[in-house]
Amino acid sequence: MxxxxxxxxxxxxxxxxxxxxxxxxxxxxxxxxxxxxxxxxxxxxxxxxxxxxxxxxxxxxxxxxxxxxxxxxxxxxxxxxxxxxxxIACGECYFCKHDQTSLCDNTNPDAHKVEELYGYSGSGxxxxxxxxxxxxxxxxxxxxxxxxxxxxxxxxxxxxxxxxxxxxxIFPTGYQAADQCDLKGGETVAIWGAGPVGLFAALSCKLLGAGRVVVIDRIPFRLEMAREKVGVETLHLDKDDIYERLREITDGRGPDCCIDAVGLDAHGTSLHEMYDKVKRAVGLETDDGTALRQAINCCRKGGVVSVPGVYGGVVDKYPIGAQFGKALRMIGGQxxxxxxxxxxxxxxxxxxxxxxxxxxxxxxxxxxxxxxxxxxxxxxxxxxxxxx
Ligand SMILES: NC(=O)c1ccc[n+]([C@@H]2O[C@H](COP(=O)([O-])OP(=O)(O)OC[C@H]3O[C@@H](n4cnc5c(N)ncnc54)[C@H](O)[C@@H]3O)[C@@H](O)[C@H]2O)c1
Ligand SMILES: [Zn+2]
Ligand SMILES: [Zn+2]
Missing domain, CATH: 3.90.180.10 (Medium-chain alcohol dehydrogenases, catalytic domain)
Structure with a gap:
Protein backbone atom coordinates (compact mmCIF):
# COMPACT_ATOMS: atom_id res chain seq x y z
CA MET A 1 0.00 0.00 0.00
CA ILE A 88 -4.42 4.04 22.10
CA ALA A 89 -6.40 2.85 25.13
CA CYS A 90 -6.99 -0.64 26.53
CA GLY A 91 -10.23 0.31 28.28
CA GLU A 92 -9.39 -1.79 31.34
CA CYS A 93 -6.47 -0.31 33.29
CA TYR A 94 -6.69 2.12 36.22
CA PHE A 95 -6.28 5.15 33.93
CA CYS A 96 -8.77 4.04 31.27
CA LYS A 97 -11.30 3.37 34.05
CA HIS A 98 -10.67 6.90 35.36
CA ASP A 99 -11.34 8.44 31.94
CA GLN A 100 -7.67 9.33 31.38
CA THR A 101 -7.11 7.28 28.24
CA SER A 102 -3.96 9.05 27.07
CA LEU A 103 -2.36 7.73 30.26
CA CYS A 104 -3.31 4.09 29.56
CA ASP A 105 -0.93 1.66 31.24
CA ASN A 106 -1.17 -1.19 28.76
CA THR A 107 -0.66 0.13 25.23
CA ASN A 108 2.92 1.37 25.16
CA PRO A 109 5.33 -1.55 24.68
CA ASP A 110 8.17 1.02 24.87
CA ALA A 111 7.04 2.24 28.31
CA HIS A 112 10.43 1.42 29.90
CA LYS A 113 12.08 4.08 27.69
CA VAL A 114 9.61 6.77 28.78
CA GLU A 115 9.85 5.68 32.42
CA GLU A 116 13.54 6.59 32.38
CA LEU A 117 12.55 10.13 31.38
CA TYR A 118 9.25 10.67 33.19
CA GLY A 119 9.01 8.03 35.91
CA TYR A 120 5.88 6.55 34.29
CA SER A 121 4.73 6.32 30.69
CA GLY A 122 1.52 7.44 28.99
CA SER A 123 -0.33 5.42 26.36
CA GLY A 124 0.88 4.23 23.00
CA ILE A 170 -7.35 18.64 17.48
CA PHE A 171 -10.99 19.32 18.38
CA PRO A 172 -10.85 17.29 21.63
CA THR A 173 -7.37 18.74 22.25
CA GLY A 174 -8.69 22.29 22.04
CA TYR A 175 -11.71 21.24 24.09
CA GLN A 176 -9.61 19.63 26.82
CA ALA A 177 -7.40 22.74 26.95
CA ALA A 178 -10.53 24.80 27.62
CA ASP A 179 -12.12 22.22 29.93
CA GLN A 180 -8.99 22.20 32.10
CA CYS A 181 -9.48 25.95 32.66
CA ASP A 182 -12.57 25.09 34.74
CA LEU A 183 -14.57 27.92 33.23
CA LYS A 184 -17.59 28.97 35.24
CA GLY A 185 -18.75 31.60 32.76
CA GLY A 186 -17.51 35.06 31.77
CA GLU A 187 -13.75 34.50 32.13
CA THR A 188 -11.09 36.06 29.92
CA VAL A 189 -8.86 33.48 28.26
CA ALA A 190 -5.67 34.23 26.32
CA ILE A 191 -4.43 31.60 23.88
CA TRP A 192 -0.90 31.44 22.45
CA GLY A 193 -0.89 29.93 18.93
CA ALA A 194 -3.50 30.37 16.19
CA GLY A 195 -2.78 26.97 14.70
CA PRO A 196 -5.54 24.36 14.51
CA VAL A 197 -5.17 23.55 18.23
CA GLY A 198 -5.31 27.19 19.32
CA LEU A 199 -8.32 27.78 17.07
CA PHE A 200 -10.21 24.77 18.45
CA ALA A 201 -9.26 25.87 21.98
CA ALA A 202 -10.77 29.28 21.22
CA LEU A 203 -13.96 27.73 19.84
CA SER A 204 -14.17 25.42 22.87
CA CYS A 205 -13.68 28.29 25.34
CA LYS A 206 -16.70 29.94 23.74
CA LEU A 207 -18.71 26.70 23.90
CA LEU A 208 -17.81 26.40 27.60
CA GLY A 209 -18.84 29.93 28.48
CA ALA A 210 -15.74 32.16 28.41
CA GLY A 211 -16.63 35.85 28.27
CA ARG A 212 -13.68 37.02 26.22
CA VAL A 213 -11.14 35.03 24.20
CA VAL A 214 -7.92 36.52 22.81
CA VAL A 215 -5.72 34.55 20.40
CA ILE A 216 -2.05 35.49 19.97
CA ASP A 217 0.19 34.63 17.01
CA ARG A 218 2.29 36.42 14.41
CA ILE A 219 0.78 34.93 11.26
CA PRO A 220 -1.82 37.37 9.90
CA PHE A 221 -4.06 34.92 8.01
CA ARG A 222 -4.26 32.63 11.04
CA LEU A 223 -5.27 35.57 13.24
CA GLU A 224 -7.82 36.50 10.61
CA MET A 225 -9.24 32.98 10.73
CA ALA A 226 -9.56 33.31 14.52
CA ARG A 227 -11.52 36.53 14.12
CA GLU A 228 -13.68 35.56 11.15
CA LYS A 229 -14.35 31.86 11.68
CA VAL A 230 -14.25 31.63 15.48
CA GLY A 231 -15.35 35.15 16.34
CA VAL A 232 -12.65 35.93 18.91
CA GLU A 233 -10.22 38.81 19.41
CA THR A 234 -6.56 38.63 18.37
CA LEU A 235 -3.20 40.16 19.23
CA HIS A 236 -0.07 40.21 17.08
CA LEU A 237 2.86 38.69 18.92
CA ASP A 238 5.43 41.14 17.55
CA LYS A 239 3.35 44.26 16.97
CA ASP A 240 1.35 44.33 20.20
CA ASP A 241 2.74 44.53 23.72
CA ILE A 242 1.05 41.32 24.80
CA TYR A 243 1.37 41.74 28.57
CA GLU A 244 0.15 45.34 28.49
CA ARG A 245 -2.77 44.67 26.14
CA LEU A 246 -3.96 41.69 28.17
CA ARG A 247 -3.65 43.74 31.34
CA GLU A 248 -5.65 46.60 29.86
CA ILE A 249 -8.63 44.45 28.93
CA THR A 250 -8.76 42.73 32.33
CA ASP A 251 -8.86 45.76 34.66
CA GLY A 252 -5.17 45.37 35.37
CA ARG A 253 -5.48 41.78 36.62
CA GLY A 254 -4.37 39.65 33.64
CA PRO A 255 -6.35 36.85 31.96
CA ASP A 256 -8.05 34.30 34.22
CA CYS A 257 -6.67 31.49 32.06
CA CYS A 258 -3.77 31.26 29.64
CA ILE A 259 -3.54 28.43 27.11
CA ASP A 260 -0.22 27.49 25.50
CA ALA A 261 -1.20 25.96 22.14
CA VAL A 262 2.31 26.31 20.74
CA GLY A 263 4.56 23.80 22.48
CA LEU A 264 8.22 22.93 22.23
CA ASP A 265 8.99 24.35 18.79
CA ALA A 266 7.92 27.92 19.62
CA HIS A 267 9.43 30.76 17.63
CA GLY A 268 10.58 34.07 19.04
CA THR A 269 12.92 36.92 18.31
CA SER A 270 13.90 38.51 21.63
CA LEU A 271 17.18 37.90 23.46
CA HIS A 272 15.56 35.31 25.76
CA GLU A 273 14.37 33.40 22.74
CA MET A 274 17.77 33.45 21.04
CA TYR A 275 19.10 31.90 24.24
CA ASP A 276 16.71 28.94 23.80
CA LYS A 277 17.79 28.51 20.18
CA VAL A 278 21.46 28.38 21.10
CA LYS A 279 20.95 26.03 24.05
CA ARG A 280 18.82 23.68 21.95
CA ALA A 281 21.35 23.71 19.14
CA VAL A 282 24.12 22.50 21.43
CA GLY A 283 21.90 20.01 23.26
CA LEU A 284 21.72 21.80 26.63
CA GLU A 285 17.96 22.15 26.45
CA THR A 286 15.42 20.07 24.52
CA ASP A 287 12.33 22.31 24.39
CA ASP A 288 11.78 25.99 23.65
CA GLY A 289 9.90 27.65 26.52
CA THR A 290 9.16 30.95 24.78
CA ALA A 291 5.37 30.69 24.66
CA LEU A 292 5.06 28.94 28.02
CA ARG A 293 7.07 31.59 29.88
CA GLN A 294 4.99 34.39 28.41
CA ALA A 295 1.73 32.60 29.27
CA ILE A 296 2.87 32.15 32.89
CA ASN A 297 3.99 35.77 33.10
CA CYS A 298 0.73 37.17 31.72
CA CYS A 299 -1.66 35.01 33.75
CA ARG A 300 -3.51 36.64 36.63
CA LYS A 301 -2.79 35.62 40.22
CA GLY A 302 -4.62 32.41 41.09
CA GLY A 303 -5.27 31.66 37.41
CA VAL A 304 -4.89 28.54 35.29
CA VAL A 305 -2.18 27.84 32.71
CA SER A 306 -3.46 25.07 30.44
CA VAL A 307 -0.89 23.50 28.11
CA PRO A 308 -2.09 21.46 25.14
CA GLY A 309 1.14 22.35 23.27
CA VAL A 310 3.49 19.37 23.37
CA TYR A 311 6.65 19.41 25.50
CA GLY A 312 8.98 16.43 25.58
CA GLY A 313 12.04 17.08 27.69
CA VAL A 314 13.31 20.08 29.63
CA VAL A 315 12.81 23.84 29.35
CA ASP A 316 15.43 26.20 30.70
CA LYS A 317 14.60 29.19 32.86
CA TYR A 318 11.20 27.77 33.71
CA PRO A 319 9.63 30.49 35.89
CA ILE A 320 8.74 28.34 38.86
CA GLY A 321 8.95 31.46 41.04
CA ALA A 322 6.15 33.17 39.10
CA GLN A 323 4.07 30.00 39.10
CA PHE A 324 4.49 29.65 42.85
CA GLY A 325 4.30 33.35 43.69
CA LYS A 326 1.05 33.83 41.77
CA ALA A 327 -0.45 30.52 42.93
CA LEU A 328 -1.04 29.37 39.36
CA ARG A 329 -2.58 26.03 38.55
CA MET A 330 -0.71 24.41 35.66
CA ILE A 331 -2.11 21.51 33.68
CA GLY A 332 -1.00 19.89 30.43
CA GLY A 333 -1.05 16.45 28.87
CA GLN A 334 -1.86 14.47 25.81
N1 LIG B 1 -1.89 17.73 23.89
C1 LIG B 1 -2.21 17.03 22.82
O1 LIG B 1 -2.75 15.94 22.92
C2 LIG B 1 -1.95 17.62 21.48
C3 LIG B 1 -2.69 17.21 20.36
C4 LIG B 1 -2.48 17.86 19.14
C5 LIG B 1 -1.51 18.85 19.04
N2 LIG B 1 -0.79 19.20 20.15
C6 LIG B 1 0.22 20.25 20.11
O2 LIG B 1 -0.40 21.52 20.02
C7 LIG B 1 0.54 22.44 19.46
C8 LIG B 1 -0.12 23.23 18.33
O3 LIG B 1 -0.52 22.35 17.28
P1 LIG B 1 -1.04 22.97 15.90
O4 LIG B 1 -1.50 21.82 15.08
O5 LIG B 1 -1.97 24.06 16.16
O6 LIG B 1 0.38 23.49 15.32
P2 LIG B 1 0.79 24.68 14.33
O7 LIG B 1 2.26 24.52 14.13
O8 LIG B 1 -0.09 24.69 13.12
O9 LIG B 1 0.47 26.01 15.15
C9 LIG B 1 1.34 26.58 16.06
C10 LIG B 1 1.15 28.09 15.99
O10 LIG B 1 1.91 28.69 17.04
C11 LIG B 1 2.44 29.90 16.54
N3 LIG B 1 3.57 30.31 17.39
C12 LIG B 1 4.87 29.92 17.33
N4 LIG B 1 5.57 30.49 18.31
C13 LIG B 1 4.71 31.26 19.01
C14 LIG B 1 4.84 32.08 20.15
N5 LIG B 1 6.02 32.23 20.76
N6 LIG B 1 3.72 32.72 20.63
C15 LIG B 1 2.51 32.58 20.00
N7 LIG B 1 2.34 31.81 18.91
C16 LIG B 1 3.42 31.15 18.43
C17 LIG B 1 2.81 29.58 15.11
O11 LIG B 1 2.95 30.75 14.33
C18 LIG B 1 1.65 28.70 14.69
O12 LIG B 1 0.60 29.44 14.08
C19 LIG B 1 1.73 21.60 19.02
O13 LIG B 1 2.73 21.64 20.02
C20 LIG B 1 1.15 20.21 18.94
O14 LIG B 1 2.13 19.21 19.11
C21 LIG B 1 -1.01 18.60 21.34
ZN1 LIG C 1 -5.75 1.36 29.65
ZN1 LIG D 1 -2.11 15.58 16.55
Missing part, protein backbone atom coordinates in the same frame (compact mmCIF):
# COMPACT_ATOMS: atom_id res chain seq x y z
CA UNK A 2 0.91 3.65 -0.23
CA UNK A 3 1.97 5.45 2.98
CA UNK A 4 3.69 8.60 4.20
CA UNK A 5 7.00 7.68 5.83
CA UNK A 6 9.58 9.52 7.93
CA UNK A 7 13.24 9.47 6.91
CA UNK A 8 14.85 12.20 9.01
CA UNK A 9 14.64 15.91 9.65
CA UNK A 10 12.52 17.58 6.94
CA UNK A 11 12.45 14.32 4.94
CA UNK A 12 9.02 12.76 4.51
CA UNK A 13 8.20 10.52 1.52
CA UNK A 14 5.21 8.77 0.01
CA UNK A 15 6.27 5.17 -0.55
CA UNK A 16 4.97 1.68 -1.05
CA UNK A 17 5.15 -0.26 2.21
CA UNK A 18 3.84 -3.62 3.36
CA UNK A 19 0.08 -3.80 4.00
CA UNK A 20 -0.85 -3.94 7.68
CA UNK A 21 -2.26 -7.20 9.07
CA UNK A 22 -4.35 -8.18 12.04
CA UNK A 23 -1.76 -9.04 14.72
CA UNK A 24 -4.03 -9.44 17.73
CA UNK A 25 -7.64 -10.66 18.03
CA UNK A 26 -8.66 -7.18 19.28
CA UNK A 27 -7.43 -5.42 16.11
CA UNK A 28 -9.34 -4.15 13.13
CA UNK A 29 -8.00 -2.97 9.79
CA UNK A 30 -9.27 0.31 8.38
CA UNK A 31 -9.29 1.53 4.83
CA UNK A 32 -8.37 5.16 5.47
CA UNK A 33 -10.72 7.66 3.84
CA UNK A 34 -9.30 10.90 5.31
CA UNK A 35 -6.17 11.76 7.27
CA UNK A 36 -4.59 15.04 8.40
CA UNK A 37 -1.18 16.47 9.22
CA UNK A 38 -0.96 17.73 12.81
CA UNK A 39 1.27 20.29 14.52
CA UNK A 40 2.55 17.30 16.51
CA UNK A 41 3.77 15.75 13.25
CA UNK A 42 5.84 18.90 12.78
CA UNK A 43 7.84 18.03 15.92
CA UNK A 44 8.72 14.70 14.23
CA UNK A 45 9.44 16.52 10.97
CA UNK A 46 11.73 18.93 12.86
CA UNK A 47 13.59 15.99 14.40
CA UNK A 48 12.61 17.16 17.90
CA UNK A 49 11.24 13.77 19.07
CA UNK A 50 13.76 10.95 19.57
CA UNK A 51 13.37 7.28 18.62
CA UNK A 52 12.01 7.73 15.12
CA UNK A 53 13.26 5.18 12.60
CA UNK A 54 13.68 5.60 8.88
CA UNK A 55 10.56 4.28 7.15
CA UNK A 56 8.17 4.75 10.10
CA UNK A 57 4.62 5.39 8.83
CA UNK A 58 3.35 8.77 10.09
CA UNK A 59 -0.12 9.99 11.00
CA UNK A 60 -2.35 9.98 14.07
CA UNK A 61 -5.38 11.86 12.75
CA UNK A 62 -7.29 9.45 10.54
CA UNK A 63 -10.66 7.86 9.94
CA UNK A 64 -11.98 5.23 7.59
CA UNK A 65 -14.02 2.15 6.90
CA UNK A 66 -13.54 -1.12 8.77
CA UNK A 67 -12.45 -3.80 6.28
CA UNK A 68 -11.41 -6.64 8.60
CA UNK A 69 -12.03 -7.46 12.26
CA UNK A 70 -10.04 -9.64 14.69
CA UNK A 71 -11.70 -12.62 16.36
CA UNK A 72 -12.37 -10.84 19.70
CA UNK A 73 -13.80 -7.62 18.28
CA UNK A 74 -17.49 -7.51 19.15
CA UNK A 75 -18.75 -3.91 19.07
CA UNK A 76 -17.21 -2.84 15.77
CA UNK A 77 -18.34 -4.41 12.50
CA UNK A 78 -16.96 -4.64 9.00
CA UNK A 79 -18.25 -1.83 6.77
CA UNK A 80 -18.70 0.74 9.59
CA UNK A 81 -17.24 4.24 9.20
CA UNK A 82 -15.23 5.15 12.27
CA UNK A 83 -12.95 7.81 13.73
CA UNK A 84 -10.02 6.72 15.90
CA UNK A 85 -8.51 8.70 18.82
CA UNK A 86 -4.75 9.25 18.40
CA UNK A 87 -4.01 7.81 21.84
CA UNK A 125 0.31 6.70 20.15
CA UNK A 126 -0.24 6.10 16.44
CA UNK A 127 2.65 7.14 14.21
CA UNK A 128 4.64 8.75 16.99
CA UNK A 129 8.07 7.13 17.43
CA UNK A 130 9.45 4.13 19.23
CA UNK A 131 9.07 5.95 22.54
CA UNK A 132 5.30 5.51 22.21
CA UNK A 133 4.98 2.01 20.81
CA UNK A 134 6.19 2.34 17.22
CA UNK A 135 2.60 1.92 15.95
CA UNK A 136 2.30 2.54 12.20
CA UNK A 137 0.25 5.69 11.57
CA UNK A 138 -2.74 6.46 9.42
CA UNK A 139 -1.29 8.68 6.69
CA UNK A 140 -1.66 5.56 4.59
CA UNK A 141 -4.18 3.61 2.56
CA UNK A 142 -4.72 1.12 5.41
CA UNK A 143 -4.00 1.10 9.13
CA UNK A 144 -4.18 -1.46 11.93
CA UNK A 145 -6.19 -0.27 14.94
CA UNK A 146 -5.45 -2.20 18.18
CA UNK A 147 -8.05 -2.40 20.98
CA UNK A 148 -10.62 -1.59 18.33
CA UNK A 149 -13.71 -1.96 20.50
CA UNK A 150 -12.33 0.84 22.71
CA UNK A 151 -10.65 2.92 20.01
CA UNK A 152 -13.17 3.02 17.16
CA UNK A 153 -16.13 5.44 17.29
CA UNK A 154 -18.86 4.76 14.78
CA UNK A 155 -19.87 7.92 12.94
CA UNK A 156 -23.57 8.64 13.42
CA UNK A 157 -25.97 9.51 10.60
CA UNK A 158 -23.59 9.69 7.66
CA UNK A 159 -21.84 12.89 8.79
CA UNK A 160 -19.22 13.67 6.10
CA UNK A 161 -15.52 12.96 6.78
CA UNK A 162 -14.44 16.58 7.08
CA UNK A 163 -16.92 17.30 9.90
CA UNK A 164 -15.60 14.47 12.10
CA UNK A 165 -11.96 13.91 11.09
CA UNK A 166 -10.67 16.37 13.71
CA UNK A 167 -12.49 14.52 16.49
CA UNK A 168 -9.46 12.18 16.37
CA UNK A 169 -7.27 14.87 17.91
CA UNK A 335 -5.58 14.59 25.23
CA UNK A 336 -7.93 11.98 26.70
CA UNK A 337 -9.72 11.94 23.37
CA UNK A 338 -12.18 9.19 24.30
CA UNK A 339 -13.50 11.31 27.19
CA UNK A 340 -14.80 14.03 24.87
CA UNK A 341 -16.06 12.22 21.79
CA UNK A 342 -19.75 11.82 22.65
CA UNK A 343 -19.97 15.51 23.58
CA UNK A 344 -18.18 16.62 20.43
CA UNK A 345 -20.25 14.39 18.13
CA UNK A 346 -23.30 16.11 19.68
CA UNK A 347 -21.85 19.55 18.96
CA UNK A 348 -21.20 18.59 15.33
CA UNK A 349 -24.71 17.19 14.96
CA UNK A 350 -26.08 20.39 16.47
CA UNK A 351 -24.37 22.46 13.80
CA UNK A 352 -20.87 23.33 15.07
CA UNK A 353 -18.63 23.43 11.97
CA UNK A 354 -15.65 21.25 12.85
CA UNK A 355 -14.05 21.53 9.42
CA UNK A 356 -13.34 25.28 9.45
CA UNK A 357 -9.49 25.13 9.67
CA UNK A 358 -9.10 23.12 6.44
CA UNK A 359 -7.17 25.10 3.84
CA UNK A 360 -5.48 22.31 1.83
CA UNK A 361 -6.91 19.12 0.37
CA UNK A 362 -4.62 16.65 -1.38
CA UNK A 363 -3.67 13.02 -1.99
CA UNK A 364 -0.98 11.08 -0.10
CA UNK A 365 1.38 11.68 -3.04
CA UNK A 366 1.63 15.35 -2.15
CA UNK A 367 2.59 14.75 1.48
CA UNK A 368 6.23 15.77 1.19
CA UNK A 369 5.39 19.20 -0.24
CA UNK A 370 2.52 19.68 2.18
CA UNK A 371 4.59 18.93 5.27
CA UNK A 372 6.90 21.72 4.14
CA UNK A 373 4.02 24.09 3.38
CA UNK A 374 2.45 23.39 6.77
CA UNK A 375 5.80 23.88 8.51
CA UNK A 376 6.52 27.22 6.85
CA UNK A 377 2.84 28.30 6.98
CA UNK A 378 3.18 29.40 3.36
CA UNK A 379 0.22 29.52 0.99
CA UNK A 380 -1.99 30.51 3.96
CA UNK A 381 -1.84 26.93 5.21
CA UNK A 382 -3.72 26.16 8.40
CA UNK A 383 -4.70 22.50 8.06
CA UNK A 384 -3.97 19.83 5.47
CA UNK A 385 -6.32 16.91 4.81
CA UNK A 386 -5.27 14.03 2.57
CA UNK A 387 -7.58 11.49 0.96
CA UNK A 388 -5.74 8.25 0.17
Missing amino acids: KAVTWHGKHDVRTETVEDPKILDPNDVLLKVTSTAICGSDLHLYAGSIPEMRSGDVLGHEFMGEVVETGANVSRIKKGQRVVVPFC LFGYSHLFGGYAGGQAEYVRVPHADVGCYVIPNGIPDEQVLFLTD THVHRYLDRLFDHVQNGVDASFPITHRASLDEASDLYETFRTKEDECVKVVMRP
